[in-house]
Amino acid sequence: MERRLHAAGLRTRRQPFGYPRTDFVRDTVEQIRPQRREVTHFPGHGLAASPDGGHIGELVVPRDPFGDAADSWEGIDARAKVALLQLRPNTLRGARQERRTGCHTGGGPLGHQRIAEDQTAMARRALVHARAAGVSAVLFYLDQFDFLIGLFFEAPGDTGLPPAAVVHSSAATALRQDMDAGGATVRVDLELQERQVDTFNVLTVPPDITAPRHLFGAHLDSVPAGPGIDDNASGSALLLDLALSPIARAGRPAQFCWWGGEEDGMRGSRHFVATEPLEPVRGYFNTDMVAAPNYVISVYGDGPQRHYTDHLAAIGRPWLEGPVDGMSDQVPFLDAGIPVAGIDTVNSAPARLKDDHEAAVFGGVAGQPFDPQYHAPGDTLTDISSTALGICTTASHAALRATTR
Ligand SMILES: [Zn+2]
Structure with a gap:
């Protein structure tokens, strides 16, 4: 293309730039007991990765639905389990809503609305408590909402927190019903990697x-x-x-x-x-x-x-x-x-x-x-x-x- 332009007597220049891109290395959330089903989800960015092959664990919930209080896990054995946590509704007025980015319909990690900053802070607090309780992975949901919202944490600061994903409210309800009826087991296999992309624009001069x-x-x-x-x-x-x-x-x-x-x-x-x-x-x-x-x-x-x-x-x-x-x-x-x-x-x-x-x-x-x-x-x-x-x-x-x- 540049050769064609030059042959026609046009001058061009390359304008280099770079940016970090998040790639899904592994991205699975599925229920495996008492029934097998895929769980639609949106993985949280900037958190720890699952171990190789993913983590299989019993579903567990804290004393309150949110898990963001100091005593949320008191008296509950959550070790090596997968926590199901409700996200608190956004309490900041005029919550920042990120414009969808990417081509046309989104669909990748950038295609989802980010949660508000106060929700991120609450989710981070919940993850800290979950980690202290020994939880291996976390599934968040927003009550009554069947859409996926983006969890963006700050790597490398948050990479010590357990891997997490957001699931639909209806999926959380179904999981909870199975759990209450005799236990539910899920497999969570999440790994997101940030890679630096170096590329360029081609501009005629x-x-x-x-x-x-x-x-x-x-x-x-x-x-x-x-x-x-x-x-x-x-x-x-x-x-x-x-x-x-x-x-x-x-x-x-x-x-x-x-x-x-x-x-x-x-x-x-x-x-x-x-x-x-x-x-x-x-x-x-x-x-x-x-x-x-x-x-x-x-x-x-x-x-x-x-x-x-x-x-x-x-x-x-x-x-x-x-x-x-x-x-x-x-x-x-x-x-x-x-x-x-x-x-x-x-x-x-x-x-x-x-x-x-x-x-x-x-x-x-x-x-x-x-x-x-x-x-x-x-x-x-x-x-x-x-x-x-x-x-x-x-x-x-x-x-x-x-x-x-
Ligand atoms: Zn396009």
């Missing part, structure tokens, strides 16, 4: 870096699960096509940015926004997933998206409106107050099922995801729509023309 310009960007990374052709070789290729086009150099300058680390939380675009002078940046155009096999054409933005929609209207193509703060590289620019726009083929929700109306307007299959191979090994060259890629590409050229005129 405009002739005058201080001149006002629009940015066009796409993320170059993909998830480890698959080759990432729709997500996001498609957007990266579209961007290359734009950068190599004669219009890109005929009028006012544009800058083209291939981001690294998007799937880990828009790391590359965040790094750019945090470190580069933004005064000359008049707007940012994002392309992420522009070739979904069961596509719709979707446009989002807080103003500049008219450059896409003017073109689509002129050629009589339908489009949907997408959320401007969907999870991709426009978000750091949006947060920095820069006008943003983007085009995609999944309405910022690749796993969403196409509805009847969308199938009537765009074709494809109702009741199926826009991209059934999203973040999967099947996201290959044989499973993309070149029609959708063509529509997004011509609309992007129209936006480039409009902004460099």
Whole structure:
């Protein structure tokens, strides 16, 4: 890609950056007695790892449901057992709610809402008491809530605390019923590792870096699960096509940015926004997933998206409106107050099922995801729509023309 750009006379530079990434080395919570079942869970970050093969233990509860008092475990033999603990509701007003990060739907460790800081402090206290009581692992739940919330502790300070995970309230209820009826045994096998990732953005270098310009960007990374052709070789290729086009150099300058680390939380675009002078940046155009096999054409933005929609209207193509703060590289620019726009083929929700109306307007299959191979090994060259890629590409050229005129 850089060779192609250089051959066309464009200058590029790599902008290096790094960040810590949490990888799931081992991640299992299952009940094994009196019945075997998987327990949906979210592992706590920054805590100890389970021993090799996991820890098998009897389920145990403290005297109070929370286990965060000095006498919570008094008179209870909890040694080598797995504690089931209720998280206290958040008591801080205006609890900080982390925006979901990562591409589109989350799903990894970053895809969950963090618990509030006071809850983290209470959970830490509960873990300290559990460790003192000899507990080997902890399952937390939030009463009445069947969603998974993120437990983020501070490594290395908290790595002496027992491994823990958050489970659904309904799963906790079922476990508790089995325990009360004669005992329940669970296996907990958790290990999260933080690894340093060193990567880079690829940026074209405009002739005058201080001149006002629009940015066009796409993320170059993909998830480890698959080759990432729709997500996001498609957007990266579209961007290359734009950068190599004669219009890109005929009028006012544009800058083209291939981001690294998007799937880990828009790391590359965040790094750019945090470190580069933004005064000359008049707007940012994002392309992420522009070739979904069961596509719709979707446009989002807080103003500049008219450059896409003017073109689509002129050629009589339908489009949907997408959320401007969907999870991709426009978000750091949006947060920095820069006008943003983007085009995609999944309405910022690749796993969403196409509805009847969308199938009537765009074709494809109702009741199926826009991209059934999203973040999967099947996201290959044989499973993309070149029609959708063509529509997004011509609309992007129209936006480039409009902004460099
Ligand atoms: Zn993506």
